[in-house]
Amino acid sequence: xxxxxxxxxxxxxxxxxxxxxxxxxxxxxxxxxxxxxxxxxxxxxxxxxxxxxxxxxxxxxxxxxxxxxxxxxxxxxxxxxxxxxxxxxxxxxxxxxxxxxxxxxxxxxxxxxxxxxxxxxxxxxxxxxxxxxxxxxxxxxxxxxxxxxxxxxxxxxxxxxxxxxxxxxxxxxxxxxxxxxxxxxxxxxxxxxxxxxxxxxxxxxxxxxxxxxxxxxxxxxxxxxxxxxxxxxxxxxxxxxxxxxxxxxxxxxxxxxxxxxxxxxxxxxxxxxxxxxxxxxxxxxx
Amino acid sequence: xxxxxxxxxxxxxxxxxxxxxxxxxxxxxxxxxxxxxxxxxxxxxxxxxxxxxxxxxxxxxxxxxxxxxxxxxxxxxxxxxxxxxxxxxxxxxxxxxxxxxxxxxxxx
Numbered sequence: 001x002x003x004x005x006x007x008x009x010x011x012x013x014x015x016x017x018x019x020x021x022x023x024x025x026x027x028x029x030x031x032x033x034x035x036x037x038x039x040x041x042x043x044x045x046x047x048x049x050x051x052x053x054x055x056x057x058x059x060x061x062x063x064x065x066x067x068x069x070x071x072x073x074x075x076x077x078x079x080x081x082x083x084x085x086x087x088x089x090x091x092x093x094x095x096x097x098x099x100x101x102x103x104x105x106x107x108x109x110x111x112x113x114x115x116x117x118x119x120x121x122x123x124x125x126x127x128x129x130x131x132x133x134x135x136x137x138x139x140x141x142x143x144x145x146x147x148x149x150x151x152x153x154x155x156x157x158x159x160x161x162x163x164x165x166x167x168x169x170x171x172x173x174x175x176x177x178x179x180x181x182x183x184x185x186x187x188x189x190x191x192x193x194x195x196x197x198x199x200x201x202x203x204x205x206x207x208x209x210x211x212x213x214x215x216x217x218x219x220x221x222x223x224x225x226x227x228x229x230x231x232x233x234x235x236x237x238x239x240x241x242x243x244x245x246x247x248x249x250x251x252x253x254x255x256x257x258x259x260x261x262x263x264x265x266x267x268x269x270x271x272x273x274x275x276x277x278x279x280x281x282x283x284x285x286x
Numbered sequence: 287x288x289x290x291x292x293x294x295x296x297x298x299x300x301x302x303x304x305x306x307x308x309x310x311x312x313x314x315x316x317x318x319x320x321x322x323x324x325x326x327x328x329x330x331x332x333x334x335x336x337x338x339x340x341x342x343x344x345x346x347x348x349x350x351x352x353x354x355x356x357x358x359x360x361x362x363x364x365x366x367x368x369x370x371x372x373x374x375x376x377x378x379x380x381x382x383x384x385x386x387x388x389x390x391x392x393x394x
Contacts, residue, residue, distance in 0.1 A: 071296050073357050076311040079292055235356055 025172050025181055025272060032273050035204060036221045048222035049277040051285055055208040061216060065284060074230035074282045077237035078161060081154030089134040095155070098130035107163035108279055109170070111268050113177035120180045120264040123156050124239060142239075142258035149258065153237040157228040160281035168225060168279065170272040177268075184269025187262060188220075193253030199266075215250075216286065224271045226283035237282060240267055293387030295375060297367075304367040304391060306338065308360045308375050316352040336360060336377040340367055369393035 036048070040055055047054035053062040085095050085103075096102040111122040128138045139152040172181055188199045202211060203220035211217050227240040241263045245255035256262045294309040310333065317330030330352065338346040346362050367373070371391045378384035 070298075071294075071307045071309055071359060073309065073359065075294060076292055076309065076357060079294075 025178065028185070029273060029275060032221065036207075036219055040208065040219070045276070046278060048219060048274075049225045049280045051222065051226055051283070052208065052216055052218040055219060057208060058216060061286065065286075068232075068284045072230070072284050073235070074157065074237050074284065077150070077154045077230065078157055078282055080151070081156070081158030081237075084151065084155045085158045089131075089136050091134055093134055095127065095130055095159075098126065098133065099159075103159055104162045105166055107160045107281075108166040108168050111264060111271060112171060113174055113180060113268070115174060115176065118176055119261065120177075120268045122259070122264055122267060123159055124152055124241070124259060125264075127152065127155055127159065142241075143245075149239060149242060150236050153228040153239045153242075156239060157237050157282040160228065160279060163279050164281070165278045168271060168275050168277050170268070170275055172272055180265045180268050181272060183262070184265035184267070187266045188269055193248065193251035195251040197251040199247075211250075220270070220273065222274050222277050224267055225274050225277050226280045226285065228281060229283045229285045231285050233286075291383070291385050293375060293377070293385045295373065295387045295389040297373065297389065297391045299367075299369070299391070299393065302365070304364040306362050306364060306373065308336070308387065309357065310360075310377060310385065311357050312379070314352070314354055314356045314358060318352075331379060331381055333358065333377050333379045336375065338362055339374040339376070340364065341372050342374075367391050 033045075036043075037045075042056060043054055051065075052058055053065045088094050100106050107123060110126075111120050113119075114121045124139075131138045139148050142149045142152065172178060191198045191201070199220065202217045203223070206217050207219040209217055224240060227243065228237050229243075230237050231243075239258070241258045241260075244263050244266060245258065248255040292309075292311050296307045296309075298305045298307075312333055313331055314333065315328050315331040317327065319328045320326065321328055332352050332354070333350045336348040336350060337344055338348075345364060348360055348362075350358065350360070369391055372388065373391055374386060374388045376384060376386045
Protein backbone atom coordinates (compact mmCIF):
# COMPACT_ATOMS: atom_id res chain seq x y z
CA UNK A 1 0.00 0.00 0.00
CA UNK A 2 2.77 2.36 0.96
CA UNK A 3 4.47 1.55 -2.30
CA UNK A 4 1.38 2.43 -4.32
CA UNK A 5 1.00 5.67 -2.44
CA UNK A 6 4.61 6.49 -3.06
CA UNK A 7 4.18 5.63 -6.71
CA UNK A 8 1.12 7.88 -6.96
CA UNK A 9 2.94 10.67 -5.20
CA UNK A 10 5.81 10.32 -7.63
CA UNK A 11 3.39 10.44 -10.55
CA UNK A 12 1.81 13.54 -9.13
CA UNK A 13 5.14 15.22 -8.82
CA UNK A 14 6.02 14.34 -12.39
CA UNK A 15 2.68 15.60 -13.65
CA UNK A 16 3.08 18.80 -11.72
CA UNK A 17 6.61 19.48 -12.82
CA UNK A 18 6.36 18.41 -16.47
CA UNK A 19 6.07 21.49 -18.68
CA UNK A 20 2.53 22.20 -19.89
CA UNK A 21 2.06 21.85 -23.62
CA UNK A 22 2.05 25.38 -24.96
CA UNK A 23 -0.53 25.93 -27.66
CA UNK A 24 -1.07 29.59 -28.30
CA UNK A 25 -4.01 30.81 -30.39
CA UNK A 26 -1.83 31.70 -33.35
CA UNK A 27 -0.41 28.21 -33.73
CA UNK A 28 -3.87 26.71 -33.11
CA UNK A 29 -5.18 28.79 -35.97
CA UNK A 30 -2.38 27.64 -38.22
CA UNK A 31 -2.99 23.99 -37.37
CA UNK A 32 -6.71 24.37 -37.85
CA UNK A 33 -6.27 25.82 -41.34
CA UNK A 34 -3.62 23.28 -42.25
CA UNK A 35 -5.95 20.47 -41.22
CA UNK A 36 -8.61 21.50 -43.73
CA UNK A 37 -6.09 22.36 -46.39
CA UNK A 38 -4.80 18.83 -46.17
CA UNK A 39 -8.26 17.29 -45.96
CA UNK A 40 -9.72 19.20 -48.92
CA UNK A 41 -6.80 20.33 -51.09
CA UNK A 42 -9.12 21.35 -53.94
CA UNK A 43 -11.15 23.85 -51.91
CA UNK A 44 -9.88 27.45 -51.98
CA UNK A 45 -9.64 29.11 -48.58
CA UNK A 46 -12.30 31.77 -49.23
CA UNK A 47 -14.92 29.20 -50.21
CA UNK A 48 -15.06 27.94 -46.63
CA UNK A 49 -17.12 31.07 -45.92
CA UNK A 50 -19.90 29.49 -48.00
CA UNK A 51 -20.48 26.52 -45.75
CA UNK A 52 -20.08 22.98 -46.98
CA UNK A 53 -21.41 23.71 -50.47
CA UNK A 54 -17.93 23.86 -51.89
CA UNK A 55 -16.62 20.69 -50.32
CA UNK A 56 -16.01 17.80 -52.70
CA UNK A 57 -19.05 15.56 -53.14
CA UNK A 58 -21.52 18.34 -52.34
CA UNK A 59 -22.17 19.36 -55.96
CA UNK A 60 -25.89 18.59 -55.89
CA UNK A 61 -26.33 20.61 -52.71
CA UNK A 62 -24.33 23.42 -54.24
CA UNK A 63 -26.60 23.60 -57.31
CA UNK A 64 -29.67 23.87 -55.11
CA UNK A 65 -27.96 26.46 -52.93
CA UNK A 66 -27.03 28.60 -55.92
CA UNK A 67 -30.64 28.52 -57.14
CA UNK A 68 -31.82 29.59 -53.71
CA UNK A 69 -29.36 32.44 -53.72
CA UNK A 70 -30.90 33.96 -56.85
CA UNK A 71 -33.75 35.15 -54.69
CA UNK A 72 -32.96 34.03 -51.16
CA UNK A 73 -35.94 33.75 -48.79
CA UNK A 74 -33.95 35.37 -45.96
CA UNK A 75 -34.53 38.71 -47.70
CA UNK A 76 -37.94 38.82 -46.04
CA UNK A 77 -36.39 38.54 -42.59
CA UNK A 78 -33.62 40.93 -43.58
CA UNK A 79 -36.20 43.60 -44.51
CA UNK A 80 -37.82 43.16 -41.11
CA UNK A 81 -34.39 43.59 -39.50
CA UNK A 82 -33.68 46.68 -41.59
CA UNK A 83 -36.97 48.21 -40.49
CA UNK A 84 -36.22 47.56 -36.81
CA UNK A 85 -32.69 48.91 -37.23
CA UNK A 86 -33.87 52.13 -38.88
CA UNK A 87 -36.99 52.81 -36.82
CA UNK A 88 -36.14 55.48 -34.22
CA UNK A 89 -36.59 54.77 -30.50
CA UNK A 90 -38.92 56.90 -28.41
CA UNK A 91 -36.05 59.29 -27.68
CA UNK A 92 -35.41 59.78 -31.38
CA UNK A 93 -32.15 57.84 -31.57
CA UNK A 94 -31.65 54.70 -33.61
CA UNK A 95 -29.39 51.67 -33.35
CA UNK A 96 -26.73 53.51 -35.32
CA UNK A 97 -26.07 55.74 -32.28
CA UNK A 98 -24.81 52.76 -30.24
CA UNK A 99 -22.31 51.38 -32.72
CA UNK A 100 -19.05 52.71 -34.02
CA UNK A 101 -19.24 53.99 -37.58
CA UNK A 102 -23.04 53.69 -37.41
CA UNK A 103 -22.74 49.90 -37.38
CA UNK A 104 -21.14 49.77 -40.80
CA UNK A 105 -18.14 47.54 -41.45
CA UNK A 106 -17.55 46.62 -37.83
CA UNK A 107 -19.17 43.18 -37.60
CA UNK A 108 -15.89 41.50 -38.53
CA UNK A 109 -14.59 42.37 -35.03
CA UNK A 110 -17.51 40.55 -33.37
CA UNK A 111 -17.64 38.80 -30.96
CA UNK A 112 -15.03 40.73 -29.01
CA UNK A 113 -13.50 40.61 -25.55
CA UNK A 114 -14.72 43.44 -23.37
CA UNK A 115 -12.20 44.46 -20.72
CA UNK A 116 -14.69 46.50 -18.71
CA UNK A 117 -17.19 43.71 -18.14
CA UNK A 118 -14.60 40.91 -18.44
CA UNK A 119 -16.65 38.88 -20.90
CA UNK A 120 -17.09 38.08 -24.55
CA UNK A 121 -19.65 40.36 -26.14
CA UNK A 122 -21.62 39.29 -29.16
CA UNK A 123 -23.60 41.41 -31.62
CA UNK A 124 -26.83 40.20 -30.02
CA UNK A 125 -25.66 41.44 -26.62
CA UNK A 126 -24.72 44.84 -27.99
CA UNK A 127 -28.09 45.18 -29.71
CA UNK A 128 -29.86 44.38 -26.46
CA UNK A 129 -27.58 46.76 -24.55
CA UNK A 130 -28.47 49.50 -27.02
CA UNK A 131 -32.17 48.92 -26.41
CA UNK A 132 -31.63 49.05 -22.67
CA UNK A 133 -29.58 52.23 -22.88
CA UNK A 134 -32.35 53.96 -24.80
CA UNK A 135 -35.13 52.76 -22.53
CA UNK A 136 -36.64 50.31 -24.99
CA UNK A 137 -37.80 46.78 -24.15
CA UNK A 138 -35.03 44.24 -24.73
CA UNK A 139 -35.28 40.96 -26.60
CA UNK A 140 -35.74 38.49 -23.76
CA UNK A 141 -36.86 34.91 -23.11
CA UNK A 142 -34.99 33.87 -26.24
CA UNK A 143 -35.03 30.15 -25.54
CA UNK A 144 -38.79 29.84 -25.49
CA UNK A 145 -40.09 32.83 -27.40
CA UNK A 146 -39.40 32.07 -31.02
CA UNK A 147 -40.94 35.26 -32.39
CA UNK A 148 -38.70 37.50 -30.29
CA UNK A 149 -35.65 35.41 -31.10
CA UNK A 150 -36.34 35.61 -34.82
CA UNK A 151 -36.72 39.38 -34.53
CA UNK A 152 -33.34 39.57 -32.81
CA UNK A 153 -31.91 37.33 -35.52
CA UNK A 154 -33.37 39.66 -38.16
CA UNK A 155 -31.73 42.73 -36.61
CA UNK A 156 -28.44 40.90 -36.12
CA UNK A 157 -28.58 39.70 -39.71
CA UNK A 158 -29.05 43.27 -40.89
CA UNK A 159 -26.16 44.39 -38.69
CA UNK A 160 -23.95 41.69 -40.22
CA UNK A 161 -25.16 42.50 -43.73
CA UNK A 162 -23.74 46.01 -43.30
CA UNK A 163 -20.31 44.39 -43.08
CA UNK A 164 -20.74 41.79 -45.79
CA UNK A 165 -17.45 40.81 -47.36
CA UNK A 166 -15.29 42.22 -44.57
CA UNK A 167 -12.69 39.77 -43.38
CA UNK A 168 -12.97 38.41 -39.86
CA UNK A 169 -10.44 39.96 -37.50
CA UNK A 170 -10.62 39.03 -33.84
CA UNK A 171 -8.46 40.77 -31.25
CA UNK A 172 -7.12 38.18 -28.84
CA UNK A 173 -4.25 40.13 -27.31
CA UNK A 174 -5.46 40.44 -23.72
CA UNK A 175 -5.15 37.61 -21.17
CA UNK A 176 -8.91 37.62 -20.57
CA UNK A 177 -9.55 37.05 -24.25
CA UNK A 178 -7.16 34.11 -24.26
CA UNK A 179 -9.01 32.66 -21.29
CA UNK A 180 -12.34 32.91 -23.11
CA UNK A 181 -10.69 31.45 -26.17
CA UNK A 182 -9.44 28.48 -24.11
CA UNK A 183 -12.95 27.93 -22.73
CA UNK A 184 -14.38 27.87 -26.24
CA UNK A 185 -11.61 25.59 -27.40
CA UNK A 186 -12.39 23.18 -24.58
CA UNK A 187 -16.04 23.14 -25.59
CA UNK A 188 -15.09 22.45 -29.19
CA UNK A 189 -13.00 19.42 -28.32
CA UNK A 190 -15.05 18.03 -25.44
CA UNK A 191 -17.30 15.07 -26.09
CA UNK A 192 -20.88 15.46 -24.95
CA UNK A 193 -24.34 13.97 -25.14
CA UNK A 194 -25.55 10.41 -25.42
CA UNK A 195 -23.94 10.10 -28.82
CA UNK A 196 -20.68 11.18 -27.23
CA UNK A 197 -19.61 13.49 -30.04
CA UNK A 198 -17.52 16.59 -29.74
CA UNK A 199 -17.88 19.49 -32.17
CA UNK A 200 -14.57 18.44 -33.67
CA UNK A 201 -15.73 14.85 -34.29
CA UNK A 202 -18.36 15.95 -36.78
CA UNK A 203 -17.01 19.21 -38.09
CA UNK A 204 -13.40 18.16 -38.53
CA UNK A 205 -13.03 14.39 -38.87
CA UNK A 206 -16.41 13.78 -40.52
CA UNK A 207 -16.67 17.10 -42.37
CA UNK A 208 -17.99 16.64 -45.89
CA UNK A 209 -19.73 13.40 -44.99
CA UNK A 210 -23.30 12.66 -44.00
CA UNK A 211 -24.54 12.13 -40.49
CA UNK A 212 -27.43 9.72 -40.21
CA UNK A 213 -27.92 9.62 -43.94
CA UNK A 214 -29.23 13.01 -44.83
CA UNK A 215 -27.47 15.66 -42.79
CA UNK A 216 -24.27 16.77 -44.49
CA UNK A 217 -21.63 17.94 -42.05
CA UNK A 218 -19.93 21.26 -42.58
CA UNK A 219 -16.29 22.04 -42.07
CA UNK A 220 -15.52 23.80 -38.80
CA UNK A 221 -13.58 26.42 -40.72
CA UNK A 222 -15.97 29.22 -41.66
CA UNK A 223 -18.83 28.21 -39.39
CA UNK A 224 -19.75 31.54 -37.84
CA UNK A 225 -19.23 33.85 -40.83
CA UNK A 226 -22.59 32.94 -42.36
CA UNK A 227 -24.72 33.43 -39.26
CA UNK A 228 -27.47 34.54 -38.63
CA UNK A 229 -28.61 32.23 -41.40
CA UNK A 230 -31.80 30.78 -42.75
CA UNK A 231 -31.98 27.01 -42.80
CA UNK A 232 -34.29 25.32 -45.26
CA UNK A 233 -35.76 23.22 -42.49
CA UNK A 234 -36.52 26.27 -40.35
CA UNK A 235 -37.67 28.72 -43.03
CA UNK A 236 -36.67 31.74 -40.93
CA UNK A 237 -33.55 33.58 -39.89
CA UNK A 238 -32.07 32.26 -36.66
CA UNK A 239 -29.29 33.21 -34.31
CA UNK A 240 -26.06 31.27 -34.03
CA UNK A 241 -26.85 30.37 -30.41
CA UNK A 242 -30.02 28.65 -31.56
CA UNK A 243 -27.93 26.65 -34.01
CA UNK A 244 -25.52 25.66 -31.25
CA UNK A 245 -28.45 24.59 -29.08
CA UNK A 246 -30.01 22.46 -31.82
CA UNK A 247 -26.62 21.02 -32.68
CA UNK A 248 -26.21 20.02 -29.04
CA UNK A 249 -29.65 18.44 -29.14
CA UNK A 250 -28.64 16.46 -32.22
CA UNK A 251 -25.95 14.70 -30.20
CA UNK A 252 -28.54 14.37 -27.41
CA UNK A 253 -26.83 16.72 -25.02
CA UNK A 254 -28.65 19.25 -22.91
CA UNK A 255 -28.32 22.59 -24.67
CA UNK A 256 -27.10 25.69 -22.88
CA UNK A 257 -29.14 28.85 -22.60
CA UNK A 258 -29.35 31.32 -25.46
CA UNK A 259 -26.68 33.93 -24.93
CA UNK A 260 -24.93 31.90 -22.23
CA UNK A 261 -21.25 32.47 -21.59
CA UNK A 262 -20.46 28.96 -22.85
CA UNK A 263 -21.90 29.65 -26.29
CA UNK A 264 -20.34 33.09 -26.41
CA UNK A 265 -16.93 31.58 -25.70
CA UNK A 266 -17.55 28.94 -28.34
CA UNK A 267 -18.52 31.59 -30.85
CA UNK A 268 -15.39 33.53 -29.89
CA UNK A 269 -13.24 30.45 -30.49
CA UNK A 270 -14.97 29.52 -33.73
CA UNK A 271 -14.82 33.05 -35.09
CA UNK A 272 -11.14 33.34 -34.25
CA UNK A 273 -10.58 30.03 -36.07
CA UNK A 274 -12.31 31.56 -39.11
CA UNK A 275 -10.04 34.61 -39.07
CA UNK A 276 -9.43 36.01 -42.53
CA UNK A 277 -12.62 34.67 -44.07
CA UNK A 278 -15.10 37.17 -45.54
CA UNK A 279 -18.41 37.62 -43.74
CA UNK A 280 -21.28 36.16 -45.77
CA UNK A 281 -24.10 36.59 -43.24
CA UNK A 282 -27.00 36.35 -43.70
CA UNK A 283 -26.86 33.18 -45.73
CA UNK A 284 -28.81 30.10 -46.74
CA UNK A 285 -27.90 26.84 -45.08
CA UNK A 286 -29.33 23.35 -45.20
CA UNK B 287 -57.96 44.50 -46.91
CA UNK B 288 -54.50 45.87 -46.75
CA UNK B 289 -51.67 43.86 -45.27
CA UNK B 290 -48.22 44.31 -43.78
CA UNK B 291 -46.95 41.27 -45.63
CA UNK B 292 -44.07 41.97 -47.94
CA UNK B 293 -44.21 41.26 -51.65
CA UNK B 294 -40.76 41.25 -53.19
CA UNK B 295 -40.12 41.06 -56.91
CA UNK B 296 -36.98 40.34 -58.86
CA UNK B 297 -36.65 40.31 -62.64
CA UNK B 298 -33.93 39.17 -64.97
CA UNK B 299 -33.68 39.14 -68.75
CA UNK B 300 -32.09 36.07 -70.33
CA UNK B 301 -32.10 35.44 -74.09
CA UNK B 302 -35.04 37.78 -74.67
CA UNK B 303 -37.13 36.12 -71.98
CA UNK B 304 -37.83 37.93 -68.73
CA UNK B 305 -37.85 35.83 -65.59
CA UNK B 306 -40.10 37.27 -62.92
CA UNK B 307 -39.76 35.95 -59.37
CA UNK B 308 -42.15 36.93 -56.60
CA UNK B 309 -41.50 36.26 -52.93
CA UNK B 310 -44.31 36.80 -50.42
CA UNK B 311 -44.11 36.30 -46.68
CA UNK B 312 -47.25 34.36 -46.07
CA UNK B 313 -47.95 31.56 -43.57
CA UNK B 314 -49.81 29.41 -46.16
CA UNK B 315 -51.65 27.46 -43.47
CA UNK B 316 -53.43 24.41 -44.79
CA UNK B 317 -55.97 24.19 -41.98
CA UNK B 318 -54.78 20.68 -41.16
CA UNK B 319 -52.15 21.58 -38.57
CA UNK B 320 -52.94 21.62 -34.86
CA UNK B 321 -51.64 24.09 -32.36
CA UNK B 322 -49.51 22.07 -29.95
CA UNK B 323 -50.51 24.13 -26.91
CA UNK B 324 -54.22 24.71 -27.37
CA UNK B 325 -54.87 21.45 -29.29
CA UNK B 326 -57.01 23.39 -31.72
CA UNK B 327 -56.81 23.32 -35.48
CA UNK B 328 -55.00 26.30 -37.00
CA UNK B 329 -57.48 27.85 -39.47
CA UNK B 330 -56.50 27.77 -43.13
CA UNK B 331 -54.84 30.87 -44.47
CA UNK B 332 -53.41 30.71 -47.95
CA UNK B 333 -53.06 32.74 -51.12
CA UNK B 334 -55.72 31.87 -53.67
CA UNK B 335 -55.05 34.10 -56.65
CA UNK B 336 -51.92 35.88 -57.79
CA UNK B 337 -52.11 38.09 -60.88
CA UNK B 338 -49.32 39.60 -62.92
CA UNK B 339 -49.85 42.88 -64.77
CA UNK B 340 -47.48 44.25 -67.39
CA UNK B 341 -48.07 47.96 -68.04
CA UNK B 342 -51.54 47.61 -66.54
CA UNK B 343 -52.53 44.63 -68.70
CA UNK B 344 -53.02 41.26 -67.04
CA UNK B 345 -50.53 38.79 -68.47
CA UNK B 346 -50.75 35.85 -66.10
CA UNK B 347 -52.84 34.51 -63.25
CA UNK B 348 -51.82 31.82 -60.81
CA UNK B 349 -54.36 29.90 -58.75
CA UNK B 350 -52.53 28.79 -55.64
CA UNK B 351 -53.66 26.34 -53.00
CA UNK B 352 -52.64 24.81 -49.73
CA UNK B 353 -49.97 22.65 -51.36
CA UNK B 354 -47.75 25.70 -51.82
CA UNK B 355 -45.12 26.20 -49.14
CA UNK B 356 -44.79 28.94 -46.56
CA UNK B 357 -43.23 32.18 -47.90
CA UNK B 358 -43.92 31.11 -51.50
CA UNK B 359 -41.64 31.96 -54.38
CA UNK B 360 -43.65 32.13 -57.63
CA UNK B 361 -42.00 32.61 -60.99
CA UNK B 362 -43.22 33.28 -64.51
CA UNK B 363 -41.48 33.92 -67.80
CA UNK B 364 -42.49 36.85 -69.99
CA UNK B 365 -41.69 37.10 -73.68
CA UNK B 366 -42.62 40.63 -74.66
CA UNK B 367 -41.38 42.57 -71.67
CA UNK B 368 -38.81 45.30 -72.28
CA UNK B 369 -36.59 47.22 -69.89
CA UNK B 370 -38.59 50.13 -68.46
CA UNK B 371 -41.90 48.24 -68.50
CA UNK B 372 -43.93 48.46 -65.32
CA UNK B 373 -44.74 45.20 -63.60
CA UNK B 374 -47.42 44.90 -60.93
CA UNK B 375 -48.30 41.86 -58.92
CA UNK B 376 -51.38 41.46 -56.77
CA UNK B 377 -52.45 38.57 -54.62
CA UNK B 378 -55.39 37.79 -52.40
CA UNK B 379 -55.93 35.05 -49.85
CA UNK B 380 -58.88 33.18 -48.39
CA UNK B 381 -59.13 35.56 -45.42
CA UNK B 382 -59.65 38.51 -47.72
CA UNK B 383 -56.13 39.90 -47.25
CA UNK B 384 -54.41 41.14 -50.34
CA UNK B 385 -51.08 42.60 -51.24
CA UNK B 386 -49.39 44.27 -54.17
CA UNK B 387 -45.88 44.75 -55.37
CA UNK B 388 -44.58 46.93 -58.17
CA UNK B 389 -41.32 47.16 -60.01
CA UNK B 390 -39.80 48.40 -63.21
CA UNK B 391 -38.03 45.88 -65.37
CA UNK B 392 -34.37 46.74 -65.64
CA UNK B 393 -31.91 45.87 -68.34
CA UNK B 394 -29.33 43.36 -67.18
